[in-house]
Amino acid sequence: PSLVSTMAEELGAGPGSRVLQFASFSFDTSVWEWTMALLTGATLVVVPTDKRLGPPLAEFCARHAVTHLTLPPGVLATLPDERSLPAGATLIVAGEACPAELMRRWSATTRMFNSYGPTETTVDATLWTCRPDHPGPVVPIGAPVHNTAVRLLDDRLHPVAPGSPGELYVCGDGLARGYLGRPGLTSERFVADPFGEPGSQMYRTGDL
Structure with a gap:
């Protein structure tokens, strides 16, 4: 319930949302993606293995009208530009520290969150709403999620x-x-x- 309520109330996932399934099934973020879709009434959109980086990934998200996607910062950095994702999409970065400059560029045009959480805490422990005016060299991990x-x-x-x-x-x-x-x-x-x-x-x- 804690994870689902965070996804629904903080990230806006729900009926009508289209959640990208990007993470490997062996990685805990995949549970985050399934949960965000299947327990909120959203649709899970599975990305093919040949469209997991760069322009092909951006084009896939646009073609399938993805509304919520969770990416490692290293993958996000391969996308063509900050306007290549569907308008109004919610972007979550997770899995590794996000460079501050990458966060500033993307959060200027996209609703973006930085997620932190070890597997032992059921995927996500904290969430921060990214801001392009954040001055520091380190991207904050934010506040604790629900419960x-x-x-x-x-x-x-x-x-x-x-x-x-x-x-x-x-x-x-x-x-x-x-x-x-x-x-x-x-x-x-x-x-x-x-x-x-x-x-x-x-x-x-x-x-x-």
């Missing part, structure tokens, strides 16, 4: 001061229970949440 919280903590699990480095922890309804058959790794990465209800956990992302 999710993030914490920036030091090595003693204490909150860090604003502007100080810390490790990102994620907690909420989308958190996995652990790694199947790997209790050691589970105990290392899924730790007790000292700020939550008794028995609640948070995921140690390893990201600073």
